[in-house]
Amino acid sequence: MTAHLYILTGASRGMGLAMATQLLRPGHSLVCISRHASAELARLAREADVPLAQWTLDLTDGEAASERLRHWLGSQSPTQWQQATLINNAAAMPRIAPLAQAHAHELANTLRAGLEAPMQLTAAFLSATSAWGGERRVLNISSGLGRRAMAAQAPYCAIKAGMDHFTRCLALEEASRPNGARVCSLAPGVIDTDMQVQLRGADAGAFPDQPRFAQLKERGLLSSPQEAAASVLAYLARADFGSQAVADVRET
Ligand SMILES: NC(=O)c1ccc[n+]([C@@H]2O[C@H](COP(=O)([O-])OP(=O)(O)OC[C@H]3O[C@@H](n4cnc5c(N)ncnc54)[C@H](OP(=O)(O)O)[C@@H]3O)[C@@H](O)[C@H]2O)c1
Secondary structure, three states: OOOEEEEEEOOOOHHHHHHHHHOOOOOEEEEEEEOOOOHHHHHHHHHHOOOEEEEEOOOOOHHHHHHHHHHHHHOOOOOOOOEEEEEEOOOOOOOOOOHHHOOHHHHHHHHHHHHHHHHHHHHHHHHHOOOOOOEEEEEEEOOHHHOOOOOOOHHHHHHHHHHHHHHHHHHHHHHOOOOOOEEEEEEOOOEOOHHHHHHHOOOOOOOOOHHHHHHHHHOOOOEOHHHHHHHHHHHHOOOOOOOOOEEEHHHO
């Protein structure tokens, strides 16, 4: 049986919770990071007899989270895990409004949790596991909005564009290393989660695309968190994972 370690951020709800639930399989161990723990996930892990740790950390302080991860990975035996995967899934969308109306603190928190923390966690993961013999993968959950500009979405578009581009850089670095990690920044499609509630609930006067998001829901065009999680995890498991540093699950 393969001993596979997954470190997953944002597993308390939405697609992250669905991914964590689907990863509760024999041979897997999960470390999940978000501000809240999920009692449902804890119960399912007990039932499936899969080791699960839920670290309740705020990723606006990515330095503390990445140091904890580095320290914990350093305490593991290099031969304990045959595969190790980091999934940077957590993100938060700030108030949807033109940048001119944004508060400095809110902007900083969005960038910290959505871009700074994924980079810090990735750095900690890669350095702490560099001597591990097993296969390592980093999956960054991006968005179509990292590739398409949208008014009133500058901070969210910026974190996802940043995520795509640091993943491209990382792919070049890891390709030149022996047993380098395979990395990908993947857009997961549009998913029926709290984030979509926020988008269609935004003030249409401040957000020109609000009607489009309302229609996506009305027309039943959103994936369920479970469907999206299954597609993303199937992509992660592909033999050619990492052959494209930036990808979209809908184009595979
Ligand atoms: N929904 C969509 O249509 C869509 C489309 C494209 C891309 N995505 C991307 O897919 C990923 C999952 O989205 P989702 O829709 O499932 O989001 P969601 O339902 O809003 O869940 C977000 C997750 O991130 C965690 N999180 C947020 N801020 C955090 C912080 N400061 N520290 C630690 N954890 C934090 C939340 O946990 P806590 O609240 O417990 O901290 C939660 O588990 C995100 O990266 C999102 O950008 C979503």
